[in-house]
Amino acid sequence: MSIFRVKTTECRVGVVGLYNSGKTVLLTSLVNHLQDHDGDRFALGGRDTKLRKFVTLSPDDDWEAFPYAASRDALVHGGRWPGKTRDRSQFACRFERSDWRFSDCLLKLYDLPGERVADAAMLGRDFAGWSDHVHAQIAADAATRGLHAPFLDALGRPDVAEPDLLRAYKVGLANLILNFKPQVSPSAFLLDAKGQPARPDAPEVLADARFSGLGPGAEFAPLPAAVRAARPDLAAVFAPRYEEYVERLVRPAIQALKSCTALVVMVDVTMLLAGGVGMYDDTRLIVRDLLDVLSPGEHPVFGPLARGLSTLLLPHQLRPGWITRLAFAAPKLDLVHPSDRDRMLLLARRMVERYADSRDGLKFEFFNLASVVSTRPLPLENGRRFLTGVPLREADGKKVPPGPEQRFGVSGLPDDWPADWRPGEYTFPDVYPRMPPRKDYPPEQVNLDRLAAFVID
Ligand SMILES: Nc1nc2c(ncn2[C@@H]2O[C@H](COP(=O)(O)OP(=O)(O)OP(=O)(O)O)[C@@H](O)[C@H]2O)c(=O)[nH]1
Ligand SMILES: [Mg+2]
Known part of the structure; x- marks a missing residue:
């Protein structure tokens, strides 16, 4: 730490959402962009913001290390998405930001298997x-x-x-x-x-x-x-x-989330549309229960004043933590056609905004994002939407080995959630990840930098 950086700001960020909603991919891409930071490709704070002295730290006691190297390796060398998360894990690191003059950043990121959020209640x-x-x-x-x-x-x-x-x-x-x-x-x-x-x-x-x-x-x-x-x-x-x-x-898992400073809640609009109205209904209840239990917002006893004072006066290990920032992330933006990207944001808002709206002392924002852009869009054809990418499955759902890029159709997004829809009525075929082979060159992302700037604060 430089002698002018007299304090450490600790940011603890939990990422939650259903299984397969893109949490581990998001964290892998985020860590990659922080570690090998390039302000032109990942504007944290602003294009001029530089990150330096990035070091990876051991996770806290009782936490498994987030498998960053394995996940990034799967993407770069295996051309595969990271495996399903089986246990809770933490990634800890420290770095300096050029736009924080007196403080360096101690960042802790938390990943959970998506199944566990159904137990939050x-x-x-x-x-x-x-x-x-x-x-x-x-x-x-x-x-x-x-x-x-x-x-x-x-x-x-x-x-x-x-x-x-x-x-x-x-x-x-x-x-x-x-x-x-x-x-x-x-x-x-x-x-x-x-x-x-x-x-x-x-x-x-x-x-x-x-x-x-x-x-x-x-x-x-x-x-x-x-x-x-x-x-x-x-x-x-x-x-x-x-x-x-x-x-x-x-x-152990939910308590750690409760003491985070920021929470990222994945709202995978593509999966909810593909899964049918039952998946939408259950996910809404799961998000509601999760926010009830974690109760983000200003602390009922300490309030905003005490939080400000504790940040000034206490060493970072002793500062009380509670969630004051909530980012709703609609992931896999690259699986919808660019003409629908605003609709994706709107659908996420319409589904869960009410659960954040009523909480005092909570800043929340919505982000439609792609952690690893893996498709390219094609022009609309009579209102029909096509992308190119390497398909992960055949029409019957069976996984296929990676082949050449193909053109494939995706569903258009509705202006609002329909009153009813069946599983399979909307389709957004999975693709293989598109990763630059160069080891220190992070994946192409959309809006992940904006989300990072919001939660690392
Ligand atoms: N095209 C595209 N697909 C993505 C992206 N992020 C995630 N995916 C897809 O979503 C799948 C699941 O992503 P994960 O990050 O493993 O999901 P998770 O939320 O960690 O799931 P659990 O570990 O089961 O809780 C991946 O295997 C990809 O098929 C993205 O940015 N673009
Ligand atoms: Mg995972």
């Missing part, structure tokens, strides 16, 4: 509170009620045995995911505590193979108040298993 709720919350959501949504019908039937049987009840709940969880509804909690059903993901299969097969909890003998299912009263034996078995699950899988 568990934080701060005991087993009864979580059960009531889940049953209120089941009751409020006809599609979810239908998919959980066997479980609701089982709950109606006064003498139902524990294994039958658990199996019925697991069939419901499998039905949800097979119908593109991501509200699957406990999320270990989809991604277990060891990071093993569920493979697509029939609901009964998934119910037999997977666990609704930490493992065999540690499973639980939500019980409505009436069943808890009628069957205290079941509630007494499930409650401690639930508590252990929250301690092991939920609290």
Whole structure:
């Protein structure tokens, strides 16, 4: 640190969103652009802002290191996207910014498997509170009620045995995911505590193979108040298993997010349009629950004054942290035609803005962005949209090896979310990443620099 840089500003940025929404790709591209910074290609603060003395640090105790090198290597050398995230991880680094004269920046970035966000509502709720919350959501949504019908039937049987009840709940969880509804909690059903993901299969097969909890003998299912009263034996078995699950899988990750200074929430408009109205409905609830639990905005007790004072007076390790900046990111901008890019931003706003709007002391912004631009647009043809890129899958969804660039069609974006739409009605085919082979040359991005300038503040 130079002698004039008398303090360190610590920025902790959590990135959350459904599985496959682009969190790890975003973080990989961001770290690459910070490490090998070029103001002309990544305007952090302004084109003249320079970054220097970038060093990677070890993650905090209890955190795995974010697999930056492996993710970047997969992109550059393997021509592949990084693998699915199986555990929570942190990337820590320190650098100087030419536009911060008296402070250097200690940046910590957090990545989570997307499945875990469906468990956010568990934080701060005991087993009864979580059960009531889940049953209120089941009751409020006809599609979810239908998919959980066997479980609701089982709950109606006064003498139902524990294994039958658990199996019925697991069939419901499998039905949800097979119908593109991501509200699957406990999320270990989809991604277990060891990071093993569920493979697509029939609901009964998934119910037999997977666990609704930490493992065999540690499973639980939500019980409505009436069943808890009628069957205290079941509630007494499930409650401690639930508590252990929250301690092991939920609290460490969600608590770290709570003490972040900024949060990035991915709203993958392409995936929501492709997934149908059920995916949209569930994702909206997941974002709402997540923001309720993390309660971004000014601290209710300390308030803005104390935050300002603590920044001035306390060493960075001791400063209280809470989220004051919220960035909603609509990723994969390169998978929609340029004529639709403003619509992508508008759709993200219409879906989740209300959850940020009502919070005092919170700055929020929306960004439509591409972390790794991997397509090129073609001119509109009678209103039809075409891009070029290297397709990742055949029409039947099977992965294919990388081949030559091809022209392919993508759906146009609506002006507003439709009242109803089916899975597959909109399509935005996945492509292979387009990465410059030069190791220190970061990928082409759109608006990732604007998002970074907003959250690293
Ligand atoms: N074209 C394009 N595709 C992207 C971009 N970012 C992500 N993707 C696609 O989205 C997929 C998922 O991205 P990840 O970053 O792994 O998603 P994630 O949110 O970390 O998912 P989990 O680890 O399962 O929670 C990638 O394999 C790509 O197919 C982008 O900027 N452009
Ligand atoms: Mg990931």
